[in-house]
Amino acid sequence: MVKEKEAAEKKLAESIQQDLKTAGLYNGEITSLIDEATQEAIKAFQEKEGLNVSGEADNATIAKLNELFPKKIEEKSDKTSVSSRAFVDFTRKYLGAPYVYGASSGKAFDCSGFTTYVMKNYGIKLERTATQQFKKGTPIDKKDLEPGDLVFFSNRGKTIGHVGIYIGDHKFIHASSSQKKIVISDLRTYTGKYQGARRYIELKDEEEVEGGKKE
Helix, strand or coil: CHHHHHHHHHHHHHHHHHHHHHCCCCCCCCCCCCCHHHHHHHHHHHHHCCCCCCCCCCHHHHHHHHHHCCCCCCCCCCCCCCEHHHHHHHHHCCCCCEECCCCECCCCECHHHHHHHHHHHCCCCCCCCHHHHHHCCEEECHHHCCCCCEEEEECCCCCEEEEEEEEECCEEEEEECCCCEEEEEEHHHHCCCEEEEEECCCCECHHHHHHCCCC
């Protein structure tokens, strides 16, 4: 029971931080702790919405957050036997494909068009823009990134303006507007712009797939 309660509290903290970030009031990483920065963001939200300003995530504050940022159940892939290697190999097929703003055709992409196209191949329907994709999915700490997770970045300030797909070993694949094509970049060089990650698909390790039923 204690572990379940702790897990629920962590999930709630992540959800609150995600909502506050969407509201433009929280600039930190999504974690599982209500730290001082989160409390200050909660105070700002409470003041903005005419609530009791305490810095605590009380029932009234949570209810208001849920009202303004309703949670939706995401479509899940039924392809549970997909290995992370196969997924990454699929994304790599598009290396060098041209960047075209607004494109998601399979021949050309913009950043969110690429993530939308890849996930659609695995039965997952994403919203079309990077901002919309950031608002949904499961928040993931940077230290817990796995292949298939979407990673998000800001273009100016803290506004979400770019998205890519993590492929492991600190690398992510994305449609780069500056390089005008699909490229692989090192996540560590984007530290200043990194805003968080979301998980939409659960992939299997190669060993798990090989040990199970093969098709």
